[in-house]
Amino acid sequence: MTRPDVQRRPPLAFRLGRVYVQVPSLIAMTVVWALLFGELSVGVVLSGLLVSLAIVLIFPLPPVDPGLRLRPWPFLVFLGRFATDLITASVKVVGQAFAFGRLPRSSVIGVPLRSRSDLLLTMTAVTLSVIPGSVIVEVRYATSTLFVHVLGAADPAAAEAARRDVWALEERITRAFGTREDLARLEGTPVAGGTL
Amino acid sequence: MTHQVIDWIAVGCLLTGALLSFAAGVGLVRFPDLLSRMHTAAKPQVLGLILILIGIGLRMWPESHVGVLVLIALFQILTVPVAGHIAGRVAYRTGRVRHDLIAVDDLQAELEGDGGTR
Structure with a gap:
């Protein structure tokens, strides 16, 4: 019944300094960013990725093993x-x-x-x-x-x-x-x- | 022609959404305790808001900023449960519950069982 804390490297993540950057959250934040701007262009996507990266680095979250499938x-x-x-x-x-x-x-x-x-x-x-x-x-x-x-x-x-x-x-x-x-x-x- | 149809669908969505929000207000005034009020405060309002957003999206088509509307609905759905849970939990634990209106209560025994602590 105990849930062991999984501290292994989550899938779809890369390491930057001491922080694991999880690619799915990067993408999700960039999508939100693009939706807020209401347009899809290279500038919006690039700035979105930069802002998301900054957020992930400044406010690191513990890695979550999603353990999800989608049927x-x-x-x-x-x-x-x-x-x-x-x-x-x-x-x-x-x-x-x-x-x-x-x-x-x-x-x-x-x-x-x-x-x-x-x-x-x-x-x-x-x-x-x-x-x-x-x-x-x-x-x-x-x-x-x-x-x-x-x-x-x-x-x-x-x-x-x-x-x-x-x-x-x-x-x-x-x-x-x-x-x-x-x-x-x-x-x-x-x-x-x-x-x- | 299609414009008119879409307009009417939009009007229907807006009116239904408004009705749901109004019902939420009525329930808020009428229901006896905080837990019951949470149901109306947090809920018909979700469907109401979604309907109103759909109405706005159809009405403004094609200049509607669909992205922003989707975001509003998404964040509403994501934040309502958190706020509702915290308010419900606090209400229950501080005794702001009309126990005479509760038929079955599994939580009371559970809380007494461990002295009300976690």
Whole structure:
């Protein structure tokens, strides 16, 4: 259950002085730079690369082993479900906001995730947070447990359904981005029934 | 002709986005405690903002600075969870939660189990 700190040289990085420069973050920052300028020219790209390099050198971050894959079809499934969830959940929250005279009851549920990957945990939490109706209240890093406040989950059955939704979301994310080990862990770990 | 169609789609996006943001405001006033308010403050607003950005992009086409609009949506999606998590965590731990409105609470037992410390 412990996560050893991986201190080996990350892929796609080169060393400059004492700092590892990670090429993906360079590229990402240059893309943001180009989007801000709203045009794609040699000058913009070069200045973007220079600025990103300066940022990386001045504010070095510990190397992160991304450990991610991208499977196109599961990724599309994930995106599609995300879009429909976003819309249906927004409609639901709007309904609750306009249901005058009734205060929504909610639940705080603990969901132990099966994945042990930091990035998958983060992605699940971020997606949950963006979708209306669920707010992350607490994250237990040691056990990969998310505590989610679910708006409108008024009884244990609804809370249980919300818990299964979170697991389904985790599964979609793992199928889209996880490594083979993540997937094996997902399939090898039975979903814990009942409460914690 | 296509111009008109695109204009109408843009109008639809803008109005729906505005409606969602308005609903967020109503929920903010009406909901009982901070955790419930977080839902409306942080959420319909995400879809609302995306719709409004799409509307702006269509309306200004082809001079729209799509890049900037994409960046706004991206950073909104990336920052909302962080702010929401911190506010929710602080609200829960300082007891600003209406426990009478919570049906199932897994976190309370967990926090009591380890004395409320991490």
